[in-house]
Structures are given as C-alpha cells and as structure tokens.
Amino acid sequence: MAWNEPGGNNKDPWGGGNRNDGGPPDLDELLRKLQQKLNGLFGGGSGSGGAAGGSGKFPWSLVLVVVAVLYGLLGFYQVNANESAVVLRLGKYHNTQTAGLHWNPPLIDHVTKVNMTEVRTERTTGQMLTEDASIVDVVLQVQWHIDDAESYVLRVRDPLKSLQGATDSALRHVVGSTTLNGVISQDRTRVSADTQKRLQEYMDMYQTGIRIDVVNLTDAKAPREVQDAFDDVTKAREDEVRLQNEAQAYANQVIPVARGQAQRIIEEAEGYKSRVVESARGEAARFDQLLAAYQQAPNVTRERLYLDAVQQIMTNTSKVMVDVKDGSNMMYLPLDKLGVGSSSQVMQRKDVSPEVVDEVYQRITDRLRTESAKNRRSQNVR
Known part of the structure; x- marks a missing residue:
C-alpha cells in the first residue's frame, strides 16, 4: 500500500520519519542526507551534529583531482608504426605525430590517424x-x-x-x-x-x-555491337604478324647461308688471284733466269729449251710421226699401243729384267738424239 494511505503508518520513503501532515518530503533534509553519504564515502566527517547544524563541507578538491586524472588519461593515444597522426588545436593545424605514445589535451586537440603504408x-x-x-x-x-x-x-x-x-x-x-x-x-x-x-x-x-x-x-x-567485326580485324592482324615472323625466320635462315657462299666465292677468287699472280711472277723470274743463261751459252740453252718442249709434247701425246731421212715415207709410232704391247710382253716374259728395258730405252733415246744432231748440222752446212 502507499506510505500515506490508512494503515501505512505514515512511512516516508524519503526518510523523513513519520509525518502527520502527509505533505511532500523536505528537500533540504534530502540534500543533507545525500551530503552525509558522500562524506562517508570520501572520508568526510558525519554525524548528527553535521546533519543538524549543516556544518559539513563537500570535498570539491578531491572531485577536481579525479576529474583532472581522468582528463589526463583520456589525452594519451598510441600511433602505430604504419600511421601518422594529424593534430588540430582548436580547429587549426598544430603538427603531425609519428609512431609512438603521445598526449594531447582532450576537447582542445583533435587527432586524426592516417595509415601511410596501406595500398x-x-x-x-x-x-x-x-x-x-x-x-x-x-x-x-x-x-x-x-x-x-x-x-x-x-x-x-x-x-x-x-x-x-x-x-x-x-x-x-x-x-x-x-x-x-x-x-x-x-x-x-x-x-x-x-x-x-x-x-x-x-x-x-x-x-x-x-x-x-x-x-x-x-x-x-x-563495344559489343561491333565486337564480331573487330574480332575479324584482330585475327587478320594476327595472321599478318604471323606471316611476317615466318618470313623473318626464313630470311634469317637463308641470308646467313647466302652470305657464307658469297664469302667462300670471294675467298676462292682471292686464292685464284694469288695463285695466278704468284705463278706469273714465277714464270717471269724463270724467264729472267733463262735469259741470263741464254746470254752466256746460247746454243746449249736453245738445245735445252727444245728438248724440254719436245719432252713436254711427247708426254702429252700418244702418237709420234718420224720423218725418215732420204726417204719419202714417214714412220708412225703408236706409243700407246707400243707401251701396252711392251708392258704385256714384259709381263709375259719374266726373264727380261727392268734394267734391260731401261738400257734399251736409253740406247734408243741416244740414237734419236744423235740422228737429230746430225740432221741439224747437215742443214747448217747447206
């Protein structure tokens, strides 16, 4: 039941004791009781004398200290290694803080942290x-x-x-x-x-x-509307690039071979040139030497040149025509046949030694040379 109803014994929930008038609680009394409770919490004096006389004082200094401590604690903040903190003091730029523990007065400074390394x-x-x-x-x-x-x-x-x-x-x-x-x-x-x-x-x-x-x-x-046509153009360009690459690869394969062949031909020409020039120089030197020998002994040199020429001609031919002296017949010597026959006969007759063959050949050669010398002397006498 309510405290002021009949039978409620007039119990005042505000702690005012029994009241017969049933009026509202006394506000001054409530304030005094609240002050007494606060004094009890913070170690202030309490008692009936303080409540009655109203001489107790509220510890405002302690409250200010607590508020100051809380205010100071709220001013600390941590800036990470990847951050920077922009500090505004009374709405104006003050400074930029780097990594570490910092303090700024709350409600005066405004701190904005920014991540500097995040991509x-x-x-x-x-x-x-x-x-x-x-x-x-x-x-x-x-x-x-x-x-x-x-x-x-x-x-x-x-x-x-x-x-x-x-x-x-x-x-x-x-x-x-x-x-x-x-x-x-x-x-x-x-x-x-x-x-x-x-x-x-x-x-x-x-x-x-x-x-x-x-x-x-x-x-x-x-755009999607022209994508098909553009795909065709792209394919054509890719084919162009592919063909160009193939042509370049073929050129890279053929050109070095052609250059190698050209270099080989050039080197062969240079070799032929050197060989011809050196041969000509050798022939010229040989001719100079023959000229000096001819000037010292004309007849001997002429005879030697003639024999060398005849030997060279006879070496390269297989047929010899011999003019018989004081006769109208010309003797024909098939050297190729004679050589074959002689070699076959030599092979058939094992009793004929190579020394005999050489001796016969030497005699024939001397005989021919003697007759040739006599013919030339007789022509000179005429």
Whole structure:
C-alpha cells in the first residue's frame, strides 16, 4: 500500500520519519542526507551534529583531482608504426605525430590517424572515344597510398572523390590521343604509363597527399555491337604478324647461308688471284733466269729449251710421226699401243729384267738424239 494511505503508518520513503501532515518530503533534509553519504564515502566527517547544524563541507578538491586524472588519461593515444597522426588545436593545424605514445589535451586537440603504408585500389570503367573516332570500353585499376598526411586530411574535402575524377580525366585524355588498335593491343603499356604520369600531376596540383603506385589497364575492347567485326580485324592482324615472323625466320635462315657462299666465292677468287699472280711472277723470274743463261751459252740453252718442249709434247701425246731421212715415207709410232704391247710382253716374259728395258730405252733415246744432231748440222752446212 502507499506510505500515506490508512494503515501505512505514515512511512516516508524519503526518510523523513513519520509525518502527520502527509505533505511532500523536505528537500533540504534530502540534500543533507545525500551530503552525509558522500562524506562517508570520501572520508568526510558525519554525524548528527553535521546533519543538524549543516556544518559539513563537500570535498570539491578531491572531485577536481579525479576529474583532472581522468582528463589526463583520456589525452594519451598510441600511433602505430604504419600511421601518422594529424593534430588540430582548436580547429587549426598544430603538427603531425609519428609512431609512438603521445598526449594531447582532450576537447582542445583533435587527432586524426592516417595509415601511410596501406595500398588502396580504385577501379574505373567507361566508354571512351579514341583518336581515330572509335569507341572503346576501358577498365582501369589504380593502386595508391597516402604520401602526405597533412594534405590528405586538410587540403581536400574528399580525396577519394578527387582521385576518381582525376583518374577519369587523365584516362580520357590519354585514350583520346591513341588509336583504337593501340589502346586494345599495341600501346597498352604506354597508355598505362601516360595515365599514371598525368594522374600524379593532377594529385600534386590538387595537393591531395596521394602517391600513385601502379596504373593497370586491365581490359580494353570494342563495344559489343561491333565486337564480331573487330574480332575479324584482330585475327587478320594476327595472321599478318604471323606471316611476317615466318618470313623473318626464313630470311634469317637463308641470308646467313647466302652470305657464307658469297664469302667462300670471294675467298676462292682471292686464292685464284694469288695463285695466278704468284705463278706469273714465277714464270717471269724463270724467264729472267733463262735469259741470263741464254746470254752466256746460247746454243746449249736453245738445245735445252727444245728438248724440254719436245719432252713436254711427247708426254702429252700418244702418237709420234718420224720423218725418215732420204726417204719419202714417214714412220708412225703408236706409243700407246707400243707401251701396252711392251708392258704385256714384259709381263709375259719374266726373264727380261727392268734394267734391260731401261738400257734399251736409253740406247734408243741416244740414237734419236744423235740422228737429230746430225740432221741439224747437215742443214747448217747447206
């Protein structure tokens, strides 16, 4: 039942004792009791005298000390090795803290931590117009990290949105100055490099504090409506490249062989030239020596030259015609037949020695030479 209803014995829940008037509790009394409880908690004096006389004092100094300790503890913060902390004091840039334990007054300084080593990725897609008035679908990925924490936090309102807009602008500028075939196949590396360079210039100009690490042109293709025709063109270009490579391989195979043959012919010609020149020089030297010998002994030299010429001619012929002196008949000597017969007879007659054959041959030669000398002397006498 309620404390002020009949039978409730007028028990006051506020601790005011029995009240006969049934009125509201005394606020001053409640405050005094609360002060007494706080004094008991913090070691202050309590008792009936303090409650009655109201002479107890609240320990505000202790409360201030506790608040100061809590305020100081709340001001400590840790900056990791991969982070930087931008400190604003009363809304104005104060400094940038590096890794370690730091303290800043709460409610006065505002600290913003930024991860400086995390590599982030942004992706952009779209249809763009090339230099040759063709449309191409492009997919580009940009990897970046924060290079300047102060600029990233304070210089730009939304660095990510600025990065996306600058990426689209840089990519459209580079694609607009490249042909369709270059964007899709031949110049993809150059497109990525030029886009990265231009995008970094934009980031530096906007003072975003962003450093572009890598720009990858992951995909570039013609629109779906003309994809079939473009595939045919691509196949034709691939065939062209393949045929060029085959022709180059054939040329690489044939040209060295031709060069080797040409070099061999040149070396043979040089050898023939050297041989002919040296032979001519030898013949000239031999002629000079013969001339000197002829000037000393003309008859002997003439005879020797004649015999050498006859020997050379006789060596290269198998038939000899001999003019018989004082006769009208000419003797025909088939040396090839005689040689065969002589060799066969020699082979048949084993009792004839090679020394006998040489002796006979020497006698015949001397006889021919003697007769030839007599003929020449008789002609001279006439």
